[in-house]
Amino acid sequence: DTAVSQTPKYLVTQMGNDKSIKCEQNLGHDTMYWYKQDSKKFLKIMFSYNNKELIINETVPNRFSPKSPDKAHLNLHINSLELGDSAVYFCASSQAITQGVKTQYFGPGTRLLVL
């Protein structure tokens, strides 16, 4: 049983397109996250939702829009894709971050390549 799953695993697309990445967790966690890992392996948080409410919103272009239909799902929609969006996007989940520091569980990543 996969704890945190992401689809698709690979995504190759043209500049200017719109794409979505989906994430699901079956751990019963309240908090979910999106991270971007660049080509130098630097990992940066983008967004976090706790129980469907946005609680962390870093300096990210507004072309990126997260959506949490329920606390087990967190999707990431990207409009007008640019070359610089090429990266690995990781979803993660944890127990409620609003109650303190929690261990995060990561998905396998979605490798996005914008041509």
Next chain:
Amino acid sequence: AQSVTQLGSHVSVSEGALVLLRCNYSSSVPPYLFWYVQYPNQGLQLLLKYTSAATLVKGINGFEAEFKKSETSFHLTKPSAHMSDAAEYFCAVSDSTGGFKTIFGAGTRLFVKA
């Protein structure tokens, strides 16, 4: 604001040798500290974490780390490297000032030579 510095983007050891990966943190309040490991083409998984209990923390796969407040360090060690330890290792810090947001270091790639 909290931050993490990992000294050395690449570390190479021989199989059976000591592994030492360095991490220094900055935090204005007592921190929580983590080491995560990332194997090729996989997500990160927790190796160990410090949450203000014992300063010497033991993790999975024989790794351990020691919290040293005076040195603001949380170095990761393993007495004897195995080929399967080759991976990217991330130190991370979190505290209450950032809404418990976790900040990751730049990562250290560990190479293990036969």
